[in-house]
Amino acid sequence: MSGPSARADLTARAERADLADPLAGIRDRFDLDDGVVYLDGNSLGALPRSVPARVAEVVGVQWGRMRIRSWTECGWWEAPERIGDRIAPLVGAPPGHVVVGDSTSVNVFRAVVSALRMTPGRNEVLVDATSFPTDGYLAASAARLAGATLRAVQPDRVPDEVGDDTAAVLLNHVDYRTGRLWDMGALTASAHSAGARVVWDLSHSAGTLPVQLDRHRVDFAVGCTYKYLNGGPGAPAYFFVRPDLLSGLDQPLPGWCSHDDPFGMEPGYRPAAGITKARTGTPEIISLLALDAALDAWDGVDIEQVRAKSLALTDFFLDCVHRLVPAGVVTNRTPTDQWRGSQVSLSCADAATVMKSLIARGVVGDHRPPDVLRFGFAPLYTRFADALRAAETLAGVLAE
Amino acid sequence: MSGPSARADLTARAERADLADPLAGIRDRFDLDDGVVYLDGNSLGALPRSVPARVAEVVGVQWGRMRIRSWTECGWWEAPERIGDRIAPLVGAPPGHVVVGDSTSVNVFRAVVSALRMTPGRNEVLVDATSFPTDGYLAASAARLAGATLRAVQPDRVPDEVGDDTAAVLLNHVDYRTGRLWDMGALTASAHSAGARVVWDLSHSAGTLPVQLDRHRVDFAVGCTYKYLNGGPGAPAYFFVRPDLLSGLDQPLPGWCSHDDPFGMEPGYRPAAGITKARTGTPEIISLLALDAALDAWDGVDIEQVRAKSLALTDFFLDCVHRLVPAGVVTNRTPTDQWRGSQVSLSCADAATVMKSLIARGVVGDHRPPDVLRFGFAPLYTRFADALRAAETLAGVLAE
Numbered sequence A, B: 001m002s003g004p005s006a007r008a009d010l011t012a013r014a015e016r017a018d019l020a021d022p023l024a025g026i027r028d029r030f031d032l033d034d035g036v037v038y039l040d041g042n043s044l045g046a047l048p049r050s051v052p053a054r055v056a057e058v059v060g061v062q063w064g065r066m067r068i069r070s071w072t073e074c075g076w077w078e079a080p081e082r083i084g085d086r087i088a089p090l091v092g093a094p095p096g097h098v099v100v101g102d103s104t105s106v107n108v109f110r111a112v113v114s115a116l117r118m119t120p121g122r123n124e125v126l127v128d129a130t131s132f133p134t135d136g137y138l139a140a141s142a143a144r145l146a147g148a149t150l151r152a153v154q155p156d157r158v159p160d161e162v163g164d165d166t167a168a169v170l171l172n173h174v175d176y177r178t179g180r181l182w183d184m185g186a187l188t189a190s191a192h193s194a195g196a197r198v199v200w201d202l203s204h205s206a207g208t209l210p211v212q213l214d215r216h217r218v219d220f221a222v223g224c225t226y227k228y229l230n231g232g233p234g235a236p237a238y239f240f241v242r243p244d245l246l247s248g249l250d251q252p253l254p255g256w257c258s259h260d261d262p263f264g265m266e267p268g269y270r271p272a273a274g275i276t277k278a279r280t281g282t283p284e285i286i287s288l289l290a291l292d293a294a295l296d297a298w299d300g301v302d303i304e305q306v307r308a309k310s311l312a313l314t315d316f317f318l319d320c321v322h323r324l325v326p327a328g329v330v331t332n333r334t335p336t337d338q339w340r341g342s343q344v345s346l347s348c349a350d351a352a353t354v355m356k357s358l359i360a361r362g363v364v365g366d367h368r369p370p371d372v373l374r375f376g377f378a379p380l381y382t383r384f385a386d387a388l389r390a391a392e393t394l395a396g397v398l399a400e
Helices: A003-020 A024-029 A051-073 A079-091 A104-117 A133-146 A155-161 A184-193 A243-248 A274-278 A285-298 A303-324 A351-360 A384-399 B003-020 B024-029 B051-073 B079-091 B104-117 B133-146 B155-161 B184-193 B243-248 B274-278 B285-298 B303-324 B351-360 B384-399
Strands: A098-100 A124-128 A149-153 A166-172 A197-201 A220-223 A238-241 A343-347 A366-368 A372-376 B098-100 B124-128 B149-153 B166-172 B197-201 B220-223 B238-241 B343-347 B366-368 B372-376
Touching (some): A051 A285, A051 B051, A079 A098, A079 A238, A079 A274, A098 A274, A104 A133, A104 A166, A104 A197, A104 A220, A104 A238, A124 A133, A124 A155, A133 B133, A155 A184, A184 A197, A238 A274, A243 A274, A285 B285, A303 A384, A351 A366, A351 A372, A351 A384, B003 B303, B051 B285, B079 B098, B079 B238, B098 B274, B104 B133, B104 B166, B104 B220, B104 B238, B124 B133, B133 B166, B155 B166, B155 B184, B184 B197, B238 B274, B303 B343, B303 B384, B351 B366, B351 B384
Parallel strands (some): A124 A149, A124 A166, A166 A197, A197 A220, B124 B166, B166 B197, B197 B220
Antiparallel strands (some): A098 A238, A220 A238, A343 A372, A366 A372, B220 B238, B366 B372
């Protein structure tokens, strides 16, 4: 089946899937144009409708009228821990073990140095060779400062490469380029069996599937909030440490906000109790509270339904591409089994130009060098009809 | 002269000074209530009127409608350098050598590690014993990671204490507790004569007086933007490095935003040219662009006039206190000569309770333990009449 009958079939399937989608109503929580198919939520999540009024209040009332009183009266001071507790259920962490602040890069540094300090006598850090590059840069800097060495390995080689000298293994849960999902349980167990700590970067998984930090006894995790969590451009990152490791946490950026008595202004550092000890300096309140407002979009959302929709959407998109784009023109780089996140990566010739044409026609994905077209399917606001339109538009661009 | 005649005289002086103030019109650039005397701008600067509409546009239009395109089309990507160039003239830095991002604490860490790496063979960091404590915490962490030692010294002892093993000297330009201003030129020259690098924290001076980083050949400087620069709660900090040291800068938080080709996603780190190499991760855009809008309040402002008004305001306040508060009830902790910033610190019994009473009566300063009342005089929006009202209110509270 191809041509008009294929399109009619796909259109009918998209309609049925959208009608049956238990998350369909969540799309109304976002400010979207129906003229654009936005498939770049894995880079910058769309704006939740709950954000603008909240930010206006933070700026106009909390800063503008209450000023310094807002640190205590509007909960600014404890917002990093409070918002961390809102993210915790999305990543399978217990309350009190996630804190929000700084960038993902800074938190990678914090986690790797902390892991090295927990494994005295070990001097090697393994880093996911397919990692988002900034993770590798910061891990290298952490290793250098700690006198350790860094070695890049493919994630599936970790069980063979981890050894007696391995202090920490830094892994990305989902490969940002291909969308491949790695086995958090098996890789964590493998690192643990060798006596190493693991640091997982959840930037490309959180908000699309049930991340089970607690169940898998993950030591450290970091992640960004501006992708599938829709926290806004450059929204602050988060940091998780395993509950039984928290009391021994010795992190390299101990600032006044992580002090046990921050307003005591003591000359000596004494870490706060709890996850507060993973904070550093004054949080960027406007961005932080924009994230807080954005997380309202998750109220009552079942992450298992998100995962089911994510797999169905990406399956459907791949099927549309398969039917509408002539064989051999694009190559799918994303696993078609369950070991994938919520994106589809396709390779083709002139990928940069193809993506420009797609964007000009209202289908927004992104290009990653050399030849990858990335399409992110944020399950909270992407419809099956959007997946079909993206594939149709791609077929049109490639046919020219 | 005391009692009614003293008040009449002080009122007349305040009126004359406000009428003659060349900066009087700048107050209209801020959203203030006339019912409150806000003397905590050294902790959180007041809201500039330019901010709310700009933030609403960043959230609603740039994030909400343009989404990922705003990174290039709205200048998000280069905002840290562009806003750094707006701060540069306020701190006496040439264009291209100030970048905005992260917290002051993180930037202290960045500066101290960088300074240690520039002084091989030297293993000691001197830190201002009267420093804002977070600076000392981060300097200690930097020293520990670099295998150096840390020693706290009074700033005026630096010429005697700096030696052949001193790698870096971290100093606060203005003591947050007493308001004392240290001699940047002399202390920098003293450190340099011993072969050490200096790191100045400008958090309590920038925006109140002409800081002359370039003239004094300062090596590194950091500072916060939410005090006298009015950038908003937790607004991102800035980092300066001396132009001739930039090419040799080897900073400990090398993230993707400081890479020479950030979208090349190269596995190896190559620092960008210019001050961009001092960036780390994705900037918190909403807070960052709120700061950008806030800096409009400085358009056309002459920093020499700011300094003159700052000294006149604090002199007048001290004179009002001297005349209205009975002798011996409060003790002034702030130098009365030119070696002070834009705050007045008074000690008294029950300081915490006194400050609570002042705030309840609409005079907002803050309390720093054990016994200090701090009154910050932000010259852009504080009037001589405010200084008088604060002193009158203080006299009233203390009389009870």
